[in-house]
Amino acid sequence: MTRFRLPLRLAVSLIVLLGVITASALLAPPLASAASYPNYGQRNAAVWSLQKKLVEAGVLRADRRTGYFGTHTRSAVKTIQKRSRLAATGKLDAPTARAVDKAVAAMTGPRTWYHRETIGTSAEGRKIVAYRAGQPGKPVVVVTATMHGEEDFGQYVVRGLMEGKPITGVDLWLVPVLNPDGLAKDRRWLDHRVDLNRNFPNRFVVRANSGPKAASAKETRAVMSFLDRVQPRYLVSWHQPLYGVDSYRVKDKALMKRLSAGLALPVKSLNCHGSCHGTMTGWYNANHAGAAITVEYGAKARSMKRMKGKDADAVLAAVGGRRG
Numbered sequence: 600m601t602r603f604r605l606p607l608r609l610a611v612s613l614i615v616l617l618g619v620i621t622a623s624a625l626l627a628p629p630l631a632s633a634a635s636y637p638n639y640g641q642r643n644a645a646v647w648s649l650q651k652k653l654v655e656a657g658v659l660r661a662d663r664r665t666g667y668f669g670t671h672t673r674s675a676v677k678t679i680q681k682r683s684r685l686a687a688t689g690k691l692d693a694p695t696a697r698a699v700d701k702a703v704a705a706m707t708g709p710r711t712w713y714h715r716e717t718i719g720t721s722a723e724g725r726k727i728v729a730y731r732a733g734q735p736g737k738p739v740v741v742v743t744a745t746m747h748g749e750e751d752f753g754q755y756v757v758r759g760l761m762e763g764k765p766i767t768g769v770d771l772w773l774v775p776v777l778n779p780d781g782l783a784k785d786r787r788w789l790d791h792r793v794d795l796n797r798n799f800p801n802r803f804v805v806r807a808n809s810g811p812k813a814a815s816a817k818e819t820r821a822v823m824s825f826l827d828r829v830q831p832r833y834l835v836s837w838h839q840p841l842y843g844v845d846s847y848r849v850k851d852k853a854l855m856k857r858l859s860a861g862l863a864l865p866v867k868s869l870n871c872h873g874s875c876h877g878t879m880t881g882w883y884n885a886n887h888a889g890a891a892i893t894v895e896y897g898a899k900a901r902s903m904k905r906m907k908g909k910d911a912d913a914v915l916a917a918v919g920g921r922r923g
């Protein structure tokens with residue numbers, strides 16, 4: 600019997616240790632310990648995640664999320680501190696970190712969606728998530744963003760549709776991030792420098808960033824099977840920074856005009872500098888009854904309030920939806 604005692608005690612201590620580690624991980628504040636608070640002049644992952652929160656809190660413009668803690672970030676932190684009646688030092692500490700989290704929560708409205716599903720996983724195992732809002736039985740509409748990972752403004756329009764007053768008149772599917780690996784790494788590409796928007800099986804041409812063959816990327820296949828399944832009447836795909844609503848080979852001109860007017864973006868022929876091969880919208884338009892269209896924000900981000908509010912509602916109106 601005694602020979603089992605030691606391994607058993609070891610096992611018990613290990614379980615206790617694991618429990619302590621798990622509990623402390625769960626209890627850790629979102630912005631970690633004081634030692635790891637980002638500081639002015641630094642460029643690192645902690646600055647990056649602080650800036651993401653400041654952007655979402657509406658105090659830092661989205662194009663100023665650079666990973667570098669400079670004057671814009673410092674004044675955004677000061678804004679939060681003033682609002683929370685803390686000393687406006689521009690420096691992170693525990694009360695400021697809590698105030699940042701509170702400010703993000705205050706900018707997040709009640710959710711409109713009632714269903715969430717993973718439509719695929721990225722090359723690195725991140726989930727590609729779709730949210731369903733609106734009314735089943737109404738015309739199906741899909742709005743997507745961030746298929747190029749560094750183009751992260753459009754996801755806030757999509758999130759605007761995921762929040763606020765309930766949506767009616769459309770059966771809305773929302774995919775804020777098509778390329779989660781790209782977003783996590785602030786890069787355009789999927790794995791192996793493949794451009795998701797050159798990998799679809801429509802007018803596919805092998806180029807440096809097309810992938811070796813059409814639909815070679817997991818993400819492309821995930822998006823294809825999702826769109827084949829839900830068959831949207833309208834598919835609106837957000838990019839940046841070309842600042843316009845695309846008229847190149849446009850399938851539904853009326854939709855194009857409604858988006859252009861509602862979003863105050865000019866109609867433009869965005870012909871990918873002559874290389875619109877293997878694009879998602881091209882593939883969708885060629886193989887489905889519905890109409891897909893590209894919308895591009897500019898290089899300078901609009902305010903969070905505008906993207907999540909007025910612009911999200913302009914898209915909703917353009918595709919035949921309403922609030923409430």
Ligand SMILES: [Zn+2]
Nearest residue numbers: 747750838839
């Ligand atoms: Zn793009």
